[in-house]
Amino acid sequence: MILLQKELVLITKQAIAAAQAAGTLPEFDIPTTIPLNRPKKAEWGDFSTAAAMQLAKVARRKPLDIANAIAQHLPNSPLLGSHTVTPPGFINYTFDNKWLATQVDAILQTGPAYFDLTLGQGQKAQVEFVSANPTGPLSIGRGRGGVLGDTYANMLEACGYEVTREYYFNNAGKQMDILANSLRVRYLQALGQDEALPDDHYQGEYLADLGKDVAAEVGDSMLESAVGDFLPYAEAAMFKSIKATLARMNIHHDVFFNENSLFESNAVWETLATLDEKGFVYEKDGARWFDVSSFGHEKDPVLVRSNGVPTYRLPDIAYHANKLNRGFDLVVNALGADHKDEFPDVKLGVRALGMDDGKLDVLFNQFVTVKGEKMSTRRGRFTTLDELMDEVGADVVRYFMLMRDANSHLDFDLDLALEQSDKNPVFYVQYAHARLSSVQRKAAEIGLTREGGDIRLLVHESELGLVRKLLELSELLEMAVRDKAPHHLVWYARDLAAAFHTCYRDCRVADADNPDLSRARLKLMEAARIGLAKVLGLMGVGAPTEM
């Protein structure tokens, strides 16, 4: 819970105790949690508590009487300006206007870190996302997981976690063999050989291009080379392309973890042996199975196939054990809905190993479709992230990927994304940032800056409304992290931009006839700009100073 709410809860508890001491409330245990919520109407203040309704039973009084008794004993608090009691028993708290204005100076002094939280306490967190095998260009679906994972990592950092961004990939396995052979065929074709690409191979043009590149580089020296010799070329090229796509999206991983290393270090087989020792492995039909019955689950997954090759689950369990062994306090996977059945097995595997699977968390996302894709001329046009970014730009892609609850299907509205107008929510928010920047430039032209501004002059309803909206960022961040719901950022960014536009409309900032007020308002503009840039930064969307 953030400081603001802690303070309000604290004074509410103190008031209850004081009312009891004064005899206006009977003796009862003061509840440890006091409900606090944002009221829907401005007239009900900034925060409300329904504590009196909850206490009605234990106090044996009407909620309204309890609320009045509590309100009468509320101690003074610098941030509390006034309070009211409304039926059926709400106590409404309104911030003090002077205190609100002081937060402008506080934001300027602390900078973007003003909005940060400390709930991570310097703990180590790891977020794994994208994790596509390097077999081709990234799809739009991977893009959503990538944006969600990266944004969640940003949010954790703002909460005080030390975050590692990780990409897990498999560079052995059947799919990579097919990739290598696809390249081999393309290479032979590039040299004029009459070689056909099998139907189950990768058909994309990108491999034909790569085949030509390899031919240009090594000539005909690989005519007789084995399939495996083509793998390094294919893998390197695919990763280069994937990393370039991710970089365009403002995504950068700290660690690229190779599944194969778990085999080389023998971790996979050691994991199997440990599970076996603990009695979780049995053999049936020549395969080795993971017995999850003791955890109350029914479907036992296969760990090792009857041909002796592990399924992906075994290395996945070994990988997550590896993560925990690296000392992460929190491990989050951003996964597509197609992994919903697998992740519980991984958690159980880690638990079976005797480790704390409570540290493992997951952020699932539903799939992405492109609105209009099925229409005639556009069919199949926007299948890769790069193509989508070519069309609408990285900022729009990130913003749109974040707009919906991750649990909901996302229908990417291409027409709206292409709209360079007020209809496009990205431009609305970015325009606010540009305007916040431009008004400060404009003021400077007539010799006005925020230096020496007196925030006590900020008394207009719209000014204080903007400050209030800025103060919501921290609690919103807390909620979005807790619920693993990055989409809240998008809605907040829109609200903050709107609060600014209203203020801008009502309050002239750069006014040569009112230099003192101008300086105070310039402080507010910069505080708002810092806040807006903070949200955009969390979303990984650019904050332009002009458009």
Place this chain on the structure above:
RNA sequence: GCUCACGUAGCUCAGUGGAUAGAGCGCUUGCCUCCGGAGCAAGAAGUCGCAGGUUCGACUCCUGCCGUGAGUACCA
């Protein structure tokens, strides 16, 4: 069949067990001699899929049903 999501304004979607359910788009109506009108203000628009239950209080939690989507491999 089973598992997991999602059903909220004409459309796209927000909504932390609290009060008279919100925003954008679209529609209607105002606002630039003035810092970026890519903006602001106001209005119309709702059986929160249906039916029960828990609770002082349910869009929110539980159960059932209906609808939509995804997953149900010795693929990843």
